[in-house]
Amino acid sequence: MKFERLIKLVRKCKVSPFLGAGFSIEAKAPSVDDLKTAILSEFDNEKLRNEHKDDSLQDLTNFFVEEVCNGSRNQLIELLHEKFNFAPACMNDHSMLATIPHFKHIFTTNYDTLLEDSYPIAERNVVRNDKDCTYIQEKKTTIFKIHGDFTDPDSVIITSNDYEQFFEEPINSGLWDLTKTEFLTKHILFIGYNLYDDNIIDIIKHISDAVGRNQKEMFLIVPRINESRKTQLKKLGVTYYEAYASEFLNELITELRSNISKDFKHGEISSEVYTKFCNFHDFTPGIIMPPDGENQIKGFKPLEKKSIEQKIQFTVDDVYKEIANNMDFEKYGVIIDNPIYPAIPKIEFKGEHLLNCVHSVNGIVIDDNISAILVMPVPKDLELTIHIPSRNFIEIIKGKAYALNKQKVVFDIDFHIYTMKMIVAINEQASIDRKFDVNFTFKSKDTFTDIDLAIKWIDFISAFFSGEDVFIKDVSNIPFNIKNTTKNIEHNFEKFKEYYKNIKQIEQLTGEKFSLYHDCSEQAYYASCKYLAYLKHEPVIVKSPGGVKISAEAITLPDFAESNYENKEMAAVSTSTDIVLDLNGKTYKIPYMHSIYSPCKVIKLQRKDQDKIDIEFKYEADQYYALYSDKPTLEEFPKVKALN
Template identity: 30%
Template sequence: MADFKELIDSIRKEQVTLFLGSGFSRKAGAPMANAIVASLKESLPNDIKEDFRDETHLDLISEEYEQIYGRESLINKLEEIFNFMPTDTSDHTCLTKIPHIRHIITTNYDTLIEDAYGPDNCYVVRTTDDCVNLPKDKTIIYKIHGDFSVKDNILLTKQDYTNYFSNNNETLLWKYIQSHILTNDMLFIGYSLEDSNIFTLIQEIRKKTKVDTRKYFLIAPGLYNHKIDRLAKTKIKYFNAKAENLFPILFETLNKKIKSDYQRKHICLDTFRRYSNQHYLQPIVQEGQNENKVIKFDTTGNTEVKINVSGLSKEVAETIMSQDTSLYNSFLPRTHIPAFMITRDMMKELNISINGLTITDYDDCKNLFISPTVETIKTSISVPSIKFKEKIKLQRYNPNKEQVCLLLETEPYTFKLVFSFLPNKVLNCTCNVNSKENCKNLQEAIKWMDFVIALWSQEKFIIKVFDKVPIRFPKTNLYELEQFKKIKKYYQNLSEIEDLYNVEFKTIETYSEDNFQMSELLIHSYHEHNLRENMLGQECTVEVGQEQEGMWDKIEVGETKYSFALTQSSLEHVVLNGLKFNLKNKNTIMPQCQILEIQKENGKVNQIKFKILSEYVFIKYTNRVLTEFEEFSKLKKIS
């Protein structure tokens, strides 16, 4: 078998221009040069036919035919010969599936190549004028010998070739062809390179360039040794094979390497997309300066996924084959779907393909997750008692034969329903609610808290996909119900804080007791509410500044008729969900206290120790003086 690796490497890097001769169309039933020669000789007059009995060169026979019958008759005869019904065009079809090849040069008169591509995918160049404004999104086909759409440009006779190359009828077009031979690797298929013009051109380029020119490859079956030797002198690599021998190996390589070739910037995005599209895949990418990233593949048609893993231990293999999700050791990333995680060091080889195209291999993989098949269902869910109804998307999977799991992603939490089929055809339903780290829409969060509160309150709910059968949880966890109510209050607080403080939370952290208390504090601070706190029996010591004259003369240790109010200035910001807030001064009012100790310095009171006798103290956040409030108007400031 021919070793095509070097050629395939060039194709993978989009460095190959293809040169197709008549042999490429042989399988499709196109007439070869010897058949055309035989047909033209058969049409020659009998007295001349004998003179050309041993002639095999098409250019000489066609020139003789033209001298006898004229140019128009020659072209009509050639067109008649090429009026054939194509048979096997599989090679042409394979060619269209290689977007890496954007330029094709051909000497063929037939239209099999452009027919295979179709007008939307290729552009045909026959003259210099056709080279103006070449499209970048199509394969360019250069028909350097012309075809029957522009009969005046057909090259066939000896004189045609002489005029073309000596008189330079298409100077710019031919220079364009020369530039391809000079700057690209060339692959010749169905072409023996015996045409002196092409072969001579390659030799001239070799002589005139001081550095190594591009690579040249020839695929042709059964060349004679002397021809192979001739090619070797020109450093043309010869493959004793047919195009149909190359294509399977090429496609197998492209299927495995197309993604990595794009990531390494060996191919352009258009080539990557066109090849992926042939496999019903649409790549989502991120282009970078040094490398490209493939984020994911979206499927656009039928999907066949194959995973080949080798080197797994017997224990791991048995766990996977058992399909018992209770044995699984992880979850799919960013989901609550059970999965078995296979780490890189647990396997030797890995290949994951979709529709034959490799999307991940061992080099890409850190961990491989195997999970139950997940189906996305569009439906609606409702709780009639609270007039709740929403269109939703559920993820459905079967952890085992007896259970069905439904996952619903909401703004504040992931909602997991597990339906178990018990004996006597009884359907049991359990539910788990897993809070998310954050959410972005407060009103959505409040709405979905109403939903889960209704469920824990044993309200009936309906999932349309279950034929509108009402479902009710058999038991209520009162602690969880109160927690859900508190979480709802937290989100309501945040919504109120946005209005009161004229702010907007970009991201809302999940409920925690600290976050909840902070939200409560901000609201109470804004409204200057009187808050109650149980401090019965606590002892406090306060420093006293310049007291009013004579005030402390009547105070004695043991007295219980006094109230105290302490003011603490707010010097620091508080942070909630990434935003900073200023709290007002904290005022603590203790309605009844017992004097435990009085300390003096230089005859003046400087410290008082007292005990709180009232069941509650009042806390008010305000920057105003407490005596401005009616309920605290009798307080007197002592420091």
């Protein structure tokens, strides 16, 4: 790495840039020669122009002010202001610099405003004089314009007299003191100076004289420089890099992307610097800074109207090479029993077989010390049209699809009350024959939250297992069915549908919704039938294979006569009380259940004593009616007689 030592210092926020006119060359800012030509054109005669064409810019402007303009700076400032009023051609270097929050203070001798224009107004301070120094806000990037600019004409330093005063009796002594302090506390990086202009040499010398050997190491980036200047730089303690600014900035940003997360974790930079750099890459990191231990990065949030792209790049050894090349999740993948992971097969790469692994977000490396990774296929969101012609049923449902390998695709669909996994095997012959091997797996859910969805989607699984044609149009135009199966599959899905409809009616009649619904079981089904019948005050049919015998012992009949009862058909009602039902986590109590046996016969009468008899009835039908009621027997059936 060409700039290794310098970049290491920048990563720790220990460097401050010092920018010269060369930094604005690509933007087509006026060069020194352009300025000299413009000034010489203001001279009255050719003789003067020839005499001063080789002057330095400082000497030429000084002559122009003192001799041509009789000591007035007004014409010079207007001329220069006009020259610097230009549309920049290329701002790449300025834009890159503005994305590096490690540079908290930036110094420049340039008169243009390209540097400050590269930063949002709310995020930078511009200091041209001592007054500006009093308004510096520490959280912002501060741009020190030590030669001023044309927004404050008195701050502009350009003539040789200006430079002499700048070093000996500076008007803005506070600004000059801050500049000297920066040389003491930070490494200074000069960019855009060729050092043929003695101006910057003078600045380095004056600061060196002021701070002695306590100043930090300085660096210079410039495309070309002769050997004599290199020797001079070495004496001044300046390390030289032969390069363009863009070359350095590109390498710096690349290194920052690779190392800034590591630097933040180790406490080398502040959370503000880290967050701002991430913001330049369109996201905000979630960070934790414990009092002890390393800083942590937990999560990433895209900036408004921006997106996040996460990447995992890794290499493996020869042991895992075949697995990595094929990514056969059917052969090598496993389902991990952990609720934080989706139920999709995953391949794990770990240990010494994982040679390196890097996690990045929008180009910024978050972690390059990963010891194990899980790789799974990426599910694709789908909208599938389900069509069951026999039931006049057509609905759209969302699902996901992913590839197990090159031959098999998995469709995962959540039908709210159950899930369906459909594995479609595709090969060349299947494509020709238009026949595919398809494997279906259904898995019911213990609970669900929407009774309307339950009523809707029970039709799909019921039709499927009933052998009806089911079309999943986005998968195939050929219907799916089990007509050709050798097994006769029995199912109770129509009973499930009745159960769901019962629950819906119970909610409508009570005016109360269940917060959670339990899957249909035998007990839940009959509980729903009973409670719905109770609410509607309608009898229900109870199966009684072989009939029912009802007996009563030691009862009293006031008008008892055997001839009135024996072998005669009549109706009998038996009553149970306090029927308790559990339904979807709620408990319901029904006061009475009346079992109605009609017709039935008295098959046995036996007198116990003068007032008491035993009686037995026989109900021969295979089913009877039951009525769930709030009323006791004699109120519900006023014409029956009680067997006391």
